[in-house]
Each structure stands twice: as C-alpha cells, then as structure tokens.
Amino acid sequence: MSERTDPAEPSTLIVELEDGSELDDILELEATVLVDFYADWCGPCQLMEGTVEAVAEAVDAPVVKVDVDAFPQVAARFDVSSIPTFIGFTQSEPSDRLIGMQDEESVRQLVD
Known part of the structure; x- marks a missing residue:
C-alpha cells in the first residue's frame, strides 16, 4: 500500500491499491472511505486527479484509488462499468x- 500524505495536513491520506484485499482491510478499519475507480489511460480520470487530491485534503477519511485495469475483480465486485466512478x-x-466528471463539492459529499 503506498500512502501519500500532505505534510501541511497530517490527516490527508490517499491510498493507491496494490493488492486486491487491501480495500477490505481499509473498509473494516475506517468508518468512512472514498474509493476512486480510475485507469491511467482515462482522460476524465486524469482531469479528476486534482479534484480527488483536494477532496482528500478536505475530508477526514481515506481516499482509495483503484486502478480498474490492475484490479478488474474489485471493479466488478462493486459494479463499476464506467470510469471515473467514485x-x-x-x-x-x-x-x-x-x-x-464531478465537481469537488459533489465528490466531497460522498464522505461528509
């Protein structure tokens, strides 16, 4: 699991899924979680990166990024057929x- 934290905001947490079972572990540990299903080749997903980072800084919940190409079984489990999906x-x-594509406020409301 790779974690990126903003030194100015210690509660900021973006987790890039590296193992299919990680998501279950995070969901069990945290009361609220935002999951961003994306792919590197997806233009709208790339455009949403700044929004996802801004939401991660603003909320007190981890943001988990799931690459649907690397983890198709996780995407299928949650019926993700279009990306980006939050x-x-x-x-x-x-x-x-x-x-x-979503605005920051809409994404933030998923975990506020």
Missing part, C-alpha cells in the same frame, strides 16, 4: 456513487 462507503457498505 463510491462513498460508510461502515464498510457503499452509501452512494458518482460516475463521470
């Missing part, structure tokens, strides 16, 4: 989702 989890259960 899913907010509360108590390990999906609570809401957004598909496609």
Whole structure:
C-alpha cells in the first residue's frame, strides 16, 4: 500500500491499491472511505486527479484509488462499468456513487 500524505495536513491520506484485499482491510478499519475507480489511460480520470487530491485534503477519511485495469475483480465486485466512478462507503457498505466528471463539492459529499 503506498500512502501519500500532505505534510501541511497530517490527516490527508490517499491510498493507491496494490493488492486486491487491501480495500477490505481499509473498509473494516475506517468508518468512512472514498474509493476512486480510475485507469491511467482515462482522460476524465486524469482531469479528476486534482479534484480527488483536494477532496482528500478536505475530508477526514481515506481516499482509495483503484486502478480498474490492475484490479478488474474489485471493479466488478462493486459494479463499476464506467470510469471515473467514485463510491462513498460508510461502515464498510457503499452509501452512494458518482460516475463521470464531478465537481469537488459533489465528490466531497460522498464522505461528509
């Protein structure tokens, strides 16, 4: 699991999934989680990177990035067929989702 934290904001956490079972571990440990399903080749996903980073800095919840090419089984498990897809989890259960380009406030509301 690779973690990037902003030194100015210690609670900022972006986790790039490196193992299919990591997501389950994070969902069990955290009350609220935002999951960003993306692919490196996806133009809209690339455009959303700044928004995802801004949301990660603004919320008190980890943001997990799942590369759908590397982890198709994880994407299929959560019925992700279009990217970018953002899913907010509360108590390990999906609570809401957004598909496609979104503004920062909409993404943030998934975990606020």
